[in-house]
Amino acid sequence: MSSHYLSIENVDKTFEKGNVRSHVLSNINLHIDQGEYISIIGHSGCGKSTVLNIVAGLIEQSAGVVILDRKEVNTPGPDRALVFQNHSLLPWLTVYENVALAVNKVAGRSKSTAERHEWVLYNLELVNMLHALNKRPSEISGGMKQRVGIARALAMQPKVLLLDEPFGALDALTRAHLQDEVMRIHSNLKNTVMMITHDVDEAVLLSDRIVMMTNGPSATIGEILHIDLPRPRDRIALADDLRYNHYRQEVLRFLYEKQRKLEQISPRHPPSQAQNERPQPVGGSGSSPSDAVVDAPALQKVSGAS
Amino acid sequence: MKTLSTTAAENVSVLNRFGINHAHTMWQRFKTYLLQNFLPPVVILCLLLGVWELLCSGTGATLPPPSQVISDTWELILDPFYDNGGNDVGMGWQILASLERVAVGYSFAVVVGVALGVLVGQSTWAMRGLDPVFQVLRTVPPLAWLPISLAGFQDSNPSAIFVIFITSIWPIIINTSVGIRNIPEDYRNVARVLRLNGIEYFYKIMLPAAAPYIFSGLRIGVGLSWLAIVAAEMLIGGVGIGFFIWDAWNASLISDIILALVYVGLVGYFLDRMVAMLGNIVTRGTSAS
Ligand SMILES: Nc1ncnc2c1ncn2[C@@H]1O[C@H](COP(=O)(O)OP(=O)(O)O)[C@@H](O)[C@H]1O
Numbered sequence: 031m032s033s034h035y036l037s038i039e040n041v042d043k044t045f046e047k048g049n050v051r052s053h054v055l056s057n058i059n060l061h062i063d064q065g066e067y068i069s070i071i072g073h074s075g076c077g078k079s080t081v082l083n084i085v086a087g088l089i090e091q092s093a094g095v096v097i098l099d100r101k102e103v104n105t106p107g108p109d110r111a112l113v114f115q116n117h118s119l120l121p122w123l124t125v126y127e128n129v130a131l132a133v134n135k136v137a138g139r140s141k142s143t144a145e146r147h148e149w150v151l152y153n154l155e156l157v158n159m160l161h162a163l164n165k166r167p168s169e170i171s172g173g174m175k176q177r178v179g180i181a182r183a184l185a186m187q188p189k190v191l192l193l194d195e196p197f198g199a200l201d202a203l204t205r206a207h208l209q210d211e212v213m214r215i216h217s218n219l220k221n222t223v224m225m226i227t228h229d230v231d232e233a234v235l236l237s238d239r240i241v242m243m244t245n246g247p248s249a250t251i252g253e254i255l256h257i258d259l260p261r262p263r264d265r266i267a268l269a270d271d272l273r274y275n276h277y278r279q280e281v282l283r284f285l286y287e288k289q290r291k292l293e294q295i296s297p298r299h300p301p302s303q304a305q306n307e308r309p310q311p312v313g314g315s316g317s318s319p320s321d322a323v324v325d326a327p328a329l330q331k332v333s334g335a336s
Numbered sequence: 337m338k339t340l341s342t343t344a345a346e347n348v349s350v351l352n353r354f355g356i357n358h359a360h361t362m363w364q365r366f367k368t369y370l371l372q373n374f375l376p377p378v379v380i381l382c383l384l385l386g387v388w389e390l391l392c393s394g395t396g397a398t399l400p401p402p403s404q405v406i407s408d409t410w411e412l413i414l415d416p417f418y419d420n421g422g423n424d425v426g427m428g429w430q431i432l433a434s435l436e437r438v439a440v441g442y443s444f445a446v447v448v449g450v451a452l453g454v455l456v457g458q459s460t461w462a463m464r465g466l467d468p469v470f471q472v473l474r475t476v477p478p479l480a481w482l483p484i485s486l487a488g489f490q491d492s493n494p495s496a497i498f499v500i501f502i503t504s505i506w507p508i509i510i511n512t513s514v515g516i517r518n519i520p521e522d523y524r525n526v527a528r529v530l531r532l533n534g535i536e537y538f539y540k541i542m543l544p545a546a547a548p549y550i551f552s553g554l555r556i557g558v559g560l561s562w563l564a565i566v567a568a569e570m571l572i573g574g575v576g577i578g579f580f581i582w583d584a585w586n587a588s589l590i591s592d593i594i595l596a597l598v599y600v601g602l603v604g605y606f607l608d609r610m611v612a613m614l615g616n617i618v619t620r621g622t623s624a625s
């Protein structure tokens with residue numbers, strides 16, 4: 031099959047609740063190389079979190095496979111560490127204990143007690159949280175909680191780091207700080223990252239590629255944009271950079287012209303019809319995966335035009 | 337309460353700004369604390385005792401006034417731990433005997449109640465089956481269990497303990513199961529990503545996450561068991577504060593009864609505070625997130 035580190039192949043997801051079926055994801059194909067930083071962007075409710083949770087193994091896909099490092103994954107595990115939007119630190123544990131819980135579980139056999147202690151501190155130092163080791167989550171700010179969440183994820187030494195709108199709930203200044211730190215960590219550790227965001231600047235600044243999802247229901251990958259900006263990237267310098275602004279506009283155009291949200295249109299175009307019209311990605315996954323620019327489905331084009 | 341303490345804090349900061357020394361502010365704070373927390377109950381208590389004294393001092397009064405209660409029971413108050421054999425022991429022993437029964441019955445209720453609560457909270461099937469049963473059984477009044485447990489155990493002491501157990505277990509089960517069902521999905525996901533096994537999940541996620549609920553069940557449970565023991569002991573006899581009250585009634589020692597009621601109230605309050613305090617220590621952080 032493919033030689034990629036992480037492959038999402040023909041993934042489909044239909045939620046069933048009683049007799050209500052909702053076809054959320056349709057034919058998702060994505061291939062990610064080791065060390066790549068991928069952002070997924072799309073309108074709220076299109077199914078971004080669902081994709082990430084399928085990779086994490088927390089949600090089971092209805093069809094398709096996820097292959098990580100040549101092995102199929104379908105249950106959750108520490109090799110795909112997740113950072114949740116609402117941090118999800120355990121409130122009864124201190125900052126140190128939250129990270130230690132993960133380290134003790136994941137590296138319980140491979141590291142000695144002293145090594146585990148060092149490893150917890152090392153990861154908290156990466157996110158500059160050594161000063162609050164004994165604080166509980168309720169005693170630190172939202173940005174600090176996210177830092178600890180990131181430290182906990184990094185401490186598992188995951189093959190892929192999954193970030194679900196990690197900075198979504200933060201104020202602009204804190205967000206910029208954390209973005210810079212994530213960039214620094216990524217350039218040092220060369221993690222493979224999949225990040226969901228709804229922030230265009232964040233996507234362009236951090237990513238090697240931006241995966242743009244079409245609107246749901248039956249959402250799929252609309253376009254993939256390569257961000258060819260040299261690293262390390264500096265947000266102030268990039269503000270005047272022509273290529274940077276070009277990429278921004280590409281994403282904005284996709285979101286607000288091609289995928290404009292027009293809720294009232296969709297009932298007239300049932301998903302089954304849209305599926306028939308949608309062009310299938312040619313040649314499956316192997317041939318030219320990362321360059322494949324799948325056209326937006328007919329459904330959304332109609333919606334956008336009217 | 338809250339507004340009062342903020343005012344106190346503001347006063348303190350005002351004092352600090354004027355450079356008044358720290359010991360002085362500490363004393364101020366202590367005085368405000370005393371005024372706010374001890375003065376009102378003391379005033380009310382004196383008022384109530386005064387009214388009681390007035391109402392019961394007349395010639396036709398059926399109940400003794402507080403002054404007479406104290407003089408009648410002075411010996412009981414002075415020596416709570418005398419032992420003349422049989423049922424003729426001091427109030428301290430009576431209370432301890434009751435507390436011992438409560439301790440045994442309540443401990444069983446805690447273990448079994450939390451276990452059943454976890455089962456009901458975890459499994460939808462168990463909940464569907466057991467919840468209606470629990471909802472019906474929990475409305476049975478404590479004393480209604482006594483005859484059936486006497487028939488079963490053929491002995492008064494285990495019967496009393498069983499009544500405690502069966503009275504206090506329902507709020508523990510129900511609160512625990514609600515707590516388990518309310519564990520945020522995120523915590524479960526953390527556990528799944530870390531691949532915690534069943535036992536680790538139970539100790540590291542489930543118990544701490546549900547602890548605030550469990551402790552509110554435990555607190556209701558301990559109150560109910562203290563209610564039940566006094567009633568049950570009135571019927572089964574032997575040493576215990578409940579039977580002491582019954583005995584005093586039969587001997588027309590109304591003052592003894594009143595003294596016993598004061599003890600029962602104080603001990604019940606103490607039990608409630610103890611469980612609440614334990615809960616605060618254990619769940620520190622959990623509820624505030
Ligand atoms: N457990 C679920 N059951 C049913 N529908 C769900 C469930 N989870 C998500 N959905 C639906 O799937 C769609 C995509 O959700 P989500 O992946 O959370 O979107 P996003 O993260 O892009 O905002 C939404 O319409 C949502 O209502």
Ligand SMILES: [Mg+2]
Nearest residue numbers: 078079080194
């Ligand atoms: Mg989401």
